[in-house]
Amino acid sequence: MALAIADEPQISVQRAAFAATIGNMLEFYDFITYSFFAVEIGRTFFPAQSAYGSLMLSLATFGAGFVTRPIGGIVLGIYSDRVGRRPAMLLSFALMGVAILTIALTPSYATIGLAAPIIVILARMVQGFALGGEVGPTTAYLLEIASPENRALVVAWQPTSQEIAATAGALVGVVLSRAMAPEALDAYGWRIAFLIGAACLPVGxxxxxxxxxxxIPDASKEEARTSHLVLAGRHIRLIVLALMILASGTISTYVTQYMTTYAKTTLHVAADLAFTVSVVSNGLQIAGAILGGWLADRYGRKPVMVWPQLAVLVLTYPAFLWIVNAPGAWSLLFGFGLLSAIGSLPYTAFYAAFTEALPQEIRGGVFATIYAVAIASFGGTAQLVVTWLLHVSGDPLAPSWYLLVAAAAGLVAMALIPETAPAKIGRVELNKRTA
Structure with missing residues (x-):
C-alpha cells in the first residue's frame, strides 16, 4: 500500500510508519541504557563520598528529563498541529540526537570538573523536551497515514517500537557488561552503548x-482560527479519561521495567533468570501490541481495551502470589509473562481511539501534552513508589497493590471512553470525527 499526500512523493505506509517511530525506538533505547549504566554514569559525572550518593545523583539527573517533558509536549505538539507533523518530528529527533551525543561525549568530572555534571543535566533536560514532543505528533501521524480499516494496526507500531528498543537496550547492556572488564566499562564502555543508539541518527x-x-493548514476552517486551549476545552471529558488510562499504562510499564531489579533484590533469584524474564516480557508485549491493534480494527476499540484490562485486574494478585511463594523460572516466566501479554493488548486500541476522537487541529498537541504529563507524574515516580511500598510494608506483594489500583482506574476510564472504530460506527461517521 502506498501513500501520497498533496504534492509529496509516494511512499509506502510501512516505510512511513518505521520512519515515524524511529524516534520512539531511540527514546526507549536511551531509557534502558541510562538505567542499566546508572552506576557507571554516576561514577563518571557525579563523584560522591559514597557509591549510594553517586548513584542517587545519577538517578536524579535521569529524572531531570521528566521535568521538561510536558513543556516539550505542549510546544512541539502544538507546532505539529500548526506547521506540520514532519517538521515537528524532525526537530524532536534532532534535539534528541544532540542530547544523546552530548551525554556520550562529555568528559568526566575528573577531567573538566563541575562543568561535566552541568552539561549532562542540561542534555537530559533537552532530551526530555524532545521526547515530550515526540509521541503526540508521531501517533497522530501514524493514524493519519493509515486507511480507516487498519488504523489501530498501524498505530500499534508506537508501543511496538518502544518494546523493540527496550529489548535492544537491555541486550546491548548485558553484552557490554559481560564482554568488558569493570574498569573498562566505567571508563568508556557505557559510552559505547549510547553511541550505538546515536548511530541511527543520520538514517532517522x-x-x-x-x-x-x-x-495541510487551512485558514478558512473555523478550527484553524480557534485556539488550542478552546478546542481542547470542548473535549475535556475525553482528555480526563485519556489521562487516567495513560497513568494506568505508565505505571504498568515502569513497574514492569522494575521487575528485573525486583526479582534480584526482593525474590533473590539469579541475575540470568531476572534478565530472561525481562526479555521474555518485552517480547510478549511486542506481540500483544500488534495483536491488540489487529483485534481493535476488527472488533472495535472498547472490547479490546475493557476485557483484557479486566483480566489484568483479576489476575494480578494471584500471579504475584504465585511468584512470591514459589519464585523460579516457571512462576516468573509464565505468571509475569501472562500479565505482560494481556496487559499490552488494551493500549494500542486506546492510542487509536484517543487520536481518532480528537480533531486533527489539536490531535498532536493534546496527545503529546497528556502523554508527557502522565509520564512525568507517574512514570517518574512509579519505581520510587514501589520501592517505598516494599520498604514500609516489608511485603513482597507490594508491587501488586500499586498495579491493582492503576489497573482499576484504567478500566473505569476505558469503559467510559467513546468507541471510534469504523467496524463499529461506520466510515462516514468516523471521517466526520477525524476531518
Missing amino acids: LWMRSSLPETV
Missing part, C-alpha cells in the same frame, strides 16, 4: 525528511 533524519506531510 534522512527517513523523516522524506516523509509526506499529513497536515
Whole structure:
C-alpha cells in the first residue's frame, strides 16, 4: 500500500510508519541504557563520598528529563498541529540526537570538573523536551497515514517500537557488561552503548525528511482560527479519561521495567533468570501490541481495551502470589509473562481511539501534552513508589497493590471512553470525527 499526500512523493505506509517511530525506538533505547549504566554514569559525572550518593545523583539527573517533558509536549505538539507533523518530528529527533551525543561525549568530572555534571543535566533536560514532543505528533501521524480499516494496526507500531528498543537496550547492556572488564566499562564502555543508539541518527533524519506531510493548514476552517486551549476545552471529558488510562499504562510499564531489579533484590533469584524474564516480557508485549491493534480494527476499540484490562485486574494478585511463594523460572516466566501479554493488548486500541476522537487541529498537541504529563507524574515516580511500598510494608506483594489500583482506574476510564472504530460506527461517521 502506498501513500501520497498533496504534492509529496509516494511512499509506502510501512516505510512511513518505521520512519515515524524511529524516534520512539531511540527514546526507549536511551531509557534502558541510562538505567542499566546508572552506576557507571554516576561514577563518571557525579563523584560522591559514597557509591549510594553517586548513584542517587545519577538517578536524579535521569529524572531531570521528566521535568521538561510536558513543556516539550505542549510546544512541539502544538507546532505539529500548526506547521506540520514532519517538521515537528524532525526537530524532536534532532534535539534528541544532540542530547544523546552530548551525554556520550562529555568528559568526566575528573577531567573538566563541575562543568561535566552541568552539561549532562542540561542534555537530559533537552532530551526530555524532545521526547515530550515526540509521541503526540508521531501517533497522530501514524493514524493519519493509515486507511480507516487498519488504523489501530498501524498505530500499534508506537508501543511496538518502544518494546523493540527496550529489548535492544537491555541486550546491548548485558553484552557490554559481560564482554568488558569493570574498569573498562566505567571508563568508556557505557559510552559505547549510547553511541550505538546515536548511530541511527543520520538514517532517522534522512527517513523523516522524506516523509509526506499529513497536515495541510487551512485558514478558512473555523478550527484553524480557534485556539488550542478552546478546542481542547470542548473535549475535556475525553482528555480526563485519556489521562487516567495513560497513568494506568505508565505505571504498568515502569513497574514492569522494575521487575528485573525486583526479582534480584526482593525474590533473590539469579541475575540470568531476572534478565530472561525481562526479555521474555518485552517480547510478549511486542506481540500483544500488534495483536491488540489487529483485534481493535476488527472488533472495535472498547472490547479490546475493557476485557483484557479486566483480566489484568483479576489476575494480578494471584500471579504475584504465585511468584512470591514459589519464585523460579516457571512462576516468573509464565505468571509475569501472562500479565505482560494481556496487559499490552488494551493500549494500542486506546492510542487509536484517543487520536481518532480528537480533531486533527489539536490531535498532536493534546496527545503529546497528556502523554508527557502522565509520564512525568507517574512514570517518574512509579519505581520510587514501589520501592517505598516494599520498604514500609516489608511485603513482597507490594508491587501488586500499586498495579491493582492503576489497573482499576484504567478500566473505569476505558469503559467510559467513546468507541471510534469504523467496524463499529461506520466510515462516514468516523471521517466526520477525524476531518
